Amino acid sequence: MYHVKEAFYTLQGEGAQAGRASVFCRFTGCNLWSGREIDRANAQCTFCDTDFNGTDGVNGGRFNTAQALAEHIKALWPQEANNAVPYVVFTGGEPLLQLDTELIATLHSEGFEVAVETNGTVPAPAGIDWLCVSPKASNPLAITQGDELKLVFPQADAPPEQFSHLAFSHFFLQPMDLSAVAQKSIATDGAATVQATTAYCMANPQWRLSLQTHKIAGFE
Numbered sequence: 001m002y003h004v005k006e007a008f009y010t011l012q013g014e015g016a017q018a019g020r021a022s023v024f025c026r027f028t029g030c031n032l033w034s035g036r037e038i039d040r041a042n043a044q045c046t047f048c049d050t051d052f053n054g055t056d057g058v059n060g061g062r063f064n065t066a067q068a069l070a071e072h073i074k075a076l077w078p079q080e081a082n083n084a085v086p087y088v089v090f091t092g093g094e095p096l097l098q099l100d101t102e103l104i105a106t107l108h109s110e111g112f113e114v115a116v117e118t119n120g121t122v123p124a125p126a127g128i129d130w131l132c133v134s135p136k137a138s139n140p141l142a143i144t145q146g147d148e149l150k151l152v153f154p155q156a157d158a159p160p161e162q163f164s165h166l167a168f169s170h171f172f173l174q175p176m177d178l179s180a181v182a183q184k185s186i187a188t189d190g191a192a193t194v195q196a197t198t199a200y201c202m203a204n205p206q207w208r209l210s211l212q213t214h215k216i217a218g219f220e
């Protein structure tokens with residue numbers, strides 16, 4: 001059984017695939033935070049910008065089989081888009097608590113490329129086409145290679161230098177956005193955070209700036 005918070009057609013807003021048409025499938029639940037505000041300050045990941053609990057979002061629900069979820073995802077891809085490769089991004093919550101080889105294989109047989117946004121603490125199933133790892137504080141990584149390492153910056157317990165030698169093809173720093181976080185424990189000047197991230201990338205050109213373009217442009 002797969003639990004899905006929401007699923008929708010949009011553009012990837014972040015990182016190396018920013019701007020690419022994508023079906024987003026947001027799985028319910030995470031291993032680093034309960035998703036309840038009352039637990040945020042003591043969670044292993046404290047700055048999450050996402051509501052991932054329940055199955056009550058747009059196109060959310062419970063799916064008994066990989067085939068049922070794959071068909072649900074396929075129906076969100078525009079049928080007239082014949083000369084583009086269909087692309088699905090699994091996120092959450094933590095998608096690797098639920099994504100398995102059967103669902104990946106089923107989507108491949110429907111012609112999809114499969115991307116994942118993960119915190120990297122859970123091993124990845126085989127067959128993922130685009131793997132983006134976003135480390136969280138001092139939580140140890142179970143995944144140390146992939147396509148893209150996208151670090152939210154700054155994190156006191158996760159400086160970029162700690163990850164710069166890992167086997168990823170792209171390295172991104174994404175400014176921490178606390179504008180939607182109710183219980184603010186860290187400095188919240190968004191402009192200063194973007195400036196500090198820009199300065200780090202200019203001083204360390206291995207790293208590129210990732211802005212959350214969906215928040216700037218106002219889409220989901």
Ligand SMILES: C[S@@+](CC[C@H](N)C(=O)[O-])C[C@H]1O[C@@H](n2cnc3c(N)ncnc32)[C@H](O)[C@@H]1O
Pocket residue numbers: 030047048049050091092093094095117118119120133134150152174175176177178
């Ligand atoms: C909501 S997470 C879900 C996937 C997975 N649990 C993870 O953390 O990568 C999706 C992406 O949003 C990023 N993110 C979460 N909260 C953020 C925030 N407040 N500011 C900037 N990026 C954030 C994460 O680091 C991750 O790259």
Ligand SMILES: Nc1nc2[nH]cc(C(=O)O)c2c(=O)[nH]1
Pocket residue numbers: 010011012013014024050091092117214219220
């Ligand atoms: N447009 C858009 N791009 C995204 N990239 C990563 C997201 C996520 O929440 O995982 C996300 C999201 O929620 N929306």
Ligand code: SF4
Pocket residue numbers: 030031032033045046047048049050052092093094119136
């Ligand atoms: S690991 Fe990802 S989904 Fe979980 S709380 Fe952190 S940012 Fe949110």
Ligand SMILES: [Mg+2]
Pocket residue numbers: 049050
């Ligand atoms: Mg998001």
